[in-house]
Amino acid sequence: xxxxTKNAIYVQKNDIxxxxxxxxxxxxxxxxxxxxxxxxxxxxxNRYEFEKFESASEIEFFKELDWIVDYNSVKDLSDDExxxxxQSIAQTKNQIAQQFNSMPEDERKKNLKMITQCELLDFKMxxxxxxxxxxxxxxxxxxxxxxxYQEEFVQKDEKKIQKLKRKIxxxxxx
Numbered sequence: 001x002x003x004x005t006k007n008a009i010y011v012q013k014n015d016i017x018x019x020x021x022x023x024x025x026x027x028x029x030x031x032x033x034x035x036x037x038x039x040x041x042x043x044x045x046n047r048y049e050f051e052k053f054e055s056a057s058e059i060e061f062f063k064e065l066d067w068i069v070d071y072n073s074v075k076d077l078s079d080d081e082x083x084x085x086x087q088s089i090a091q092t093k094n095q096i097a098q099q100f101n102s103m104p105e106d107e108r109k110k111n112l113k114m115i116t117q118c119e120l121l122d123f124k125m126x127x128x129x130x131x132x133x134x135x136x137x138x139x140x141x142x143x144x145x146x147x148x149y150q151e152e153f154v155q156k157d158e159k160k161i162q163k164l165k166r167k168i169x170x171x172x173x174x
Contacts, residue, residue, distance in 0.1 A: 001127060002062055003050070003071040003147050009059045010144045014047040015068045018123055022116065027061055048130075048141035067120035069127040071147070079132060086128045093121040 003010040016034055019026060034040060034051065053059060062068065074082060100114040133139035 001071050001131060002065075002068045003144060004059070004063065005146060008052050008054045009062050010050040010052050010147070011062055011068065012047065012141075013042045013049050013051060015065075015127070016051060017042040017047070019065075022120070024065075027057055029055060030058055030061065048139070050144050052144065067124045069124060069131060071131075071143075074128070074131055079135065082128055082132050082135075086125050089121050089125050089128070093118050093125075096121075 001012050002015065016030075030053065033053070053062065074085070077085070096114050096117050100108060100111060100118075103111065130139055134141055
């Protein structure tokens, strides 16, 4: 998931890790920010954490990646609307797969990008599932502090913690 704000974009480590499995050219500044200090392990303990990117080129790069779900595009949707979005993605993926599978072998070799398209759509569906689970309280993740939260996107315990953090931060600023 990515979250676009006025001056930055936040991207989950899970999405950044998947980015390494694509053949997309990653800007050096993004690569250095994530991997510049050596080995980075992204696993279940940190996959839903967010990294903040502030340069215009980094923001633009992540905005263009439509396979990373944008929080702002789903935060106001109901569970059913998120499920319908996932079903639409699945239909698109199936159409691409059927088209690819109906091609002769020599044509398939020329259209390997269709496989990548299907894999990216799969990833997007899994991300939607995670967002739905988060919204329903089955999955915990902490959204960045300067992001407007939708009530249903924050677990009850998290709501109290977030309010306390905001209260403390506002006192520090004053």
